[in-house]
Amino acid sequence: MTFLLRRALFYLVTLWAAITANFLLPRFLPGDPVQAMITKLGGRLNSDAMASLYILFGLDDDKSIWEQYVDYWGSLLQGDLGLSFTFFPTPVADVLSQSMPWTLGLVGVTTVIAFLLGTLLGVYAGWKRGSWMDNLIPITTFLSSIPYFWLGLIAISLFSVTWPLLPASGGYAPGLVPEFSGEFIGSMLEHAVLPGITIIVSSVAGWILGMRNMMVTVTAEDYVLVARAKGLTQKRIMFAYAARNAVLPSISGFALSLGFIVGGALLVEMVFSYPGLGYVLFQGIGAKDYPLMQGVFLVITLAVLVANLLADIGYLLLDPRTRREG
Amino acid sequence: MSPVLEIRDLSVDYGNLRAVHNVSLTLNAGEVLGLAGESGSGKSTLAYAATRLLQVPGKVPSGEVLFKGQDLLSLTDKQLQVLRWNEIAIVFQGAMNALNPVISVGAQIDDVLRTHRPRMKRPERTARGRELLSLVGIPVDRLGSYPHQLSGGMRQRVMIAMALALEPEIVIMDEPTTALDVVVQRQILGQMMRLRETLGFSVVFITHDISLLVEFSDRIAIMYGGRVVEEAPADEIYRAAKHPYSQGLLGSFPALRGPRRELKGIPGSPPDLRSMPSGCPFHPRCPSAMDVCAERMPSLESVEERRRVACWLEGVHV
Amino acid sequence: MNFKTKLGLGILAFFTLIAVIGEWIAPYDPSAMSDDLLSPPSGAHWFGTTMTGQDIFSQVLVGTRGVMVVGLVCGVLATFLSILVGVTAGFLGGAADEALSMLSNVFLVIPALPLIIIVASMLPSADTVLIAGVISLTAWAWGARILRAQTMSLRRRDFVEAARASGERTWRIIVFEVLPNLLAVIGSGFVGTVIFAVMLQITLSFVGVISLSTWNWGTILFWAQSNQALGLGAWWWFVPAGLCIALLGTALALINFGIDEYANPRLRKVRA
Numbered sequence: 001m002t003f004l005l006r007r008a009l010f011y012l013v014t015l016w017a018a019i020t021a022n023f024l025l026p027r028f029l030p031g032d033p034v035q036a037m038i039t040k041l042g043g044r045l046n047s048d049a050m051a052s053l054y055i056l057f058g059l060d061d062d063k064s065i066w067e068q069y070v071d072y073w074g075s076l077l078q079g080d081l082g083l084s085f086t087f088f089p090t091p092v093a094d095v096l097s098q099s100m101p102w103t104l105g106l107v108g109v110t111t112v113i114a115f116l117l118g119t120l121l122g123v124y125a126g127w128k129r130g131s132w133m134d135n136l137i138p139i140t141t142f143l144s145s146i147p148y149f150w151l152g153l154i155a156i157s158l159f160s161v162t163w164p165l166l167p168a169s170g171g172y173a174p175g176l177v178p179e180f181s182g183e184f185i186g187s188m189l190e191h192a193v194l195p196g197i198t199i200i201v202s203s204v205a206g207w208i209l210g211m212r213n214m215m216v217t218v219t220a221e222d223y224v225l226v227a228r229a230k231g232l233t234q235k236r237i238m239f240a241y242a243a244r245n246a247v248l249p250s251i252s253g254f255a256l257s258l259g260f261i262v263g264g265a266l267l268v269e270m271v272f273s274y275p276g277l278g279y280v281l282f283q284g285i286g287a288k289d290y291p292l293m294q295g296v297f298l299v300i301t302l303a304v305l306v307a308n309l310l311a312d313i314g315y316l317l318l319d320p321r322t323r324r325e326g
Numbered sequence: 327m328s329p330v331l332e333i334r335d336l337s338v339d340y341g342n343l344r345a346v347h348n349v350s351l352t353l354n355a356g357e358v359l360g361l362a363g364e365s366g367s368g369k370s371t372l373a374y375a376a377t378r379l380l381q382v383p384g385k386v387p388s389g390e391v392l393f394k395g396q397d398l399l400s401l402t403d404k405q406l407q408v409l410r411w412n413e414i415a416i417v418f419q420g421a422m423n424a425l426n427p428v429i430s431v432g433a434q435i436d437d438v439l440r441t442h443r444p445r446m447k448r449p450e451r452t453a454r455g456r457e458l459l460s461l462v463g464i465p466v467d468r469l470g471s472y473p474h475q476l477s478g479g480m481r482q483r484v485m486i487a488m489a490l491a492l493e494p495e496i497v498i499m500d501e502p503t504t505a506l507d508v509v510v511q512r513q514i515l516g517q518m519m520r521l522r523e524t525l526g527f528s529v530v531f532i533t534h535d536i537s538l539l540v541e542f543s544d545r546i547a548i549m550y551g552g553r554v555v556e557e558a559p560a561d562e563i564y565r566a567a568k569h570p571y572s573q574g575l576l577g578s579f580p581a582l583r584g585p586r587r588e589l590k591g592i593p594g595s596p597p598d599l600r601s602m603p604s605g606c607p608f609h610p611r612c613p614s615a616m617d618v619c620a621e622r623m624p625s626l627e628s629v630e631e632r633r634r635v636a637c638w639l640e641g642v643h644v
Numbered sequence: 645m646n647f648k649t650k651l652g653l654g655i656l657a658f659f660t661l662i663a664v665i666g667e668w669i670a671p672y673d674p675s676a677m678s679d680d681l682l683s684p685p686s687g688a689h690w691f692g693t694t695m696t697g698q699d700i701f702s703q704v705l706v707g708t709r710g711v712m713v714v715g716l717v718c719g720v721l722a723t724f725l726s727i728l729v730g731v732t733a734g735f736l737g738g739a740a741d742e743a744l745s746m747l748s749n750v751f752l753v754i755p756a757l758p759l760i761i762i763v764a765s766m767l768p769s770a771d772t773v774l775i776a777g778v779i780s781l782t783a784w785a786w787g788a789r790i791l792r793a794q795t796m797s798l799r800r801r802d803f804v805e806a807a808r809a810s811g812e813r814t815w816r817i818i819v820f821e822v823l824p825n826l827l828a829v830i831g832s833g834f835v836g837t838v839i840f841a842v843m844l845q846i847t848l849s850f851v852g853v854i855s856l857s858t859w860n861w862g863t864i865l866f867w868a869q870s871n872q873a874l875g876l877g878a879w880w881w882f883v884p885a886g887l888c889i890a891l892l893g894t895a896l897a898l899i900n901f902g903i904d905e906y907a908n909p910r911l912r913k914v915r916a
Contacts, residue, residue: 014750021759029766130382138648138894141901145893147843149850150865150886157874157882168874213904220381223426226418229379230488231410232441240437241426248428256752256786263757267847271869281758285765285853293765297758304755319428320472 003322007312011305018301022294023072027058027065034290035059037085049083056082056291081298082291086283092295095280100299102171103276106192107265108307110199115254117200118207122250123243125208126215137209144205148264152198152271159194166194169273195272199265210253214246221245248319255311258304266300329392330355330495330528331376331414336389338368338375338552343599345371346552348389350626353496358522358529360539360560362575363549364596369532372549373498377414378406393496412442415489417482417499417518424485425473431484432469438491458487462517479510486518490525497522498530503538515542536572537579540564545632548572551597551607554626558633568635570612606638614639645902652898659892662705663712670702674859685880692880695871703864704884710860711842711892714776718841721780723834726787731826733788734795735818745792751785760844764853775854779841786840787833794829798822828907835900839893846889861885 034057055071081092125133160168172187227241266278277296284292331353338346346368353359363369374380376391391398418424432455439451456466462483503511539546547557556569567573574592594611609619618638626636678697685692691700733744807817848854849862864885873881
């Protein structure tokens, strides 16, 4: 269990670092963009909202930085992330809780699919090294070099504009009300196809390449030779011996690159105007909506950390060496 | 004595480099055949080629490997898979990475039974696993242990237990005890030889340590530069090795029995595959090299009954 | 050197050349408007024109420099940081290692894109060099992690032990004994960082948080997106810049394969 404890401690430190960065950035970067916004909104802000923005963005110059830091944590722990300027006067926390499920559904599911699919293909590519599968490497390299958002643009131009097969934007057909009905779920799935495939295609290549190289390295290990000598079936050697071991570094890689992948996936949401956190972030950029942008950053960081913890648990189950000696 | 494994004229290439040159060897039923030589002599390559375990780019351009009259090199993959471990098992160097680090040793033994004895039920397989562990002197509750939880000696015993799982005809031991300390080495080998007497399998014992071979094998073949340079009963090699390389090899290890001798290594280092010397590959390091040695390779000839040597010093090569 | 590596180096050399001479060989001023509004590729405008009649071919040519400069500056800065942190952590071990490893892992795990978007949009003037600096601050962690592992394994090798035993100064051992053996890893980390930086910069331009006054491939895509190029069917507006990004990324990845295969012989192609 020490392994998990250490990891959990690390994630707490990371979360603390992210929150502290959020606290420090508006205070130490030049300019006072939030003050400008507040002035612009003028009397439309009520005093409570004003107070929380002062705490979050350090406009209260009378207080020392430490007092500000304590107040900041106080606000956060109450779930107060300020008001969004874009969706004025909705609190940031409400905006986030509405868009979070969309992102979890789209980005979460496609990232896991891409990882599983890429790992499986990588296992085959590594096992069949020297065969025609090697020719896939340049293609996958090219695919992995394409920015997510550009692939999204191409997908829209091909499958929504040239051949209008699938919707190009939104999370469901306009006019529908989110509810648990066949019509709504059908429309939701239809809208998720293009962005989902975009995320899968652009992220799967990285997993294929990584897993292939790990397979090639592991296949040269003695225990794979022993498995062959034991007369085990090819399938069993490939999965129980080679892939079983090669997947371990892939899982730690998965955890570490999540932050990067999620960043790319957020862009896909922007391109497809998908109602998740990425699109919210995009709208926030245009309006210089700092409370919203910072809120998105915190929520995404939290989600990535939780996903990391899940990956660690997976690793723990797969690698006996991390378990405590019995 | 009837032969169980006959290697005939076997060569192995790595790309365009020849690692093993036309080797012929016979393993008789119930016998321990020792295969000695420095690293790079081709002894392990020969064993892997004979069991069709060569890694790419290794290839066998010529030769036959007859197991009870059946050529292993011409078997289909399916036939080969069935024969592996059932008839020929291998004890790898267990201290290294021969055991899968993320699977329990019990599961790695169970693997063999599940593949080759599909009718065995799970409890029977577990019972067999326990029986095998106790056969090699490991507490049976270690079945659920992972390799990193065992000592080097225990891992090696697990490898042996695994090799005996299907009661094979032949056990090939490839440097089985190299990483272990001398006391454990001898314990394990002694135990292996007692098991051989009760179970009756034949052994090919590959090691660079010729003193172990002298002690534990019946017959010894000594390899150099991909060729067998001398082959004779173990006690005759020990008493009077004929090839200068064999003599050098014997001189470089302390003897455990018999009169104490002065230890001396062989000058120089084993030849590189890419730049094999002309003629007899040993001639640059040979204390008794003659002109002819640099020009032509002497063939392996019978010099006495049950004894073959490839050296120009022997009379038969006139 | 195999074909893949040569191909990668060739493409990289081509883009480097364009980065240098792009401004001189561009047929038009990339910002100049003309009467050829939204025209598809033709002899006069190889990559077609924008909504306001700007020549896209010239924009791509001129924009190459911004992309390559950010890639290079980030590559150098971030590689320097990763050596500093990674090698120090790996060589010193103990508490210093724990602290530095934790620092790099924190930087790895925190999602960089939203953070940089916030920083970039808060900066009053987000010009190319400043953005390169900000990107470097998030890009060093991966390299540091790998360098740390490599340094740790080197530290136990005989020649390093010997140098330590003979009382050489730590920095001398690091510079003369350790670093030369890390060159392949550093090189591959550098190339990886350049890919990361180029992608991030283009993304930031596309999202619109970097100053749009200088051209790069991302700004072209920003204007294409904000002018509904997709809906208008103006594929030529966003296809060339995207292809350039993908080509440059592929070239760098191919170079990295070359370095990896050099450092890890198991990955080399099997000789027939």
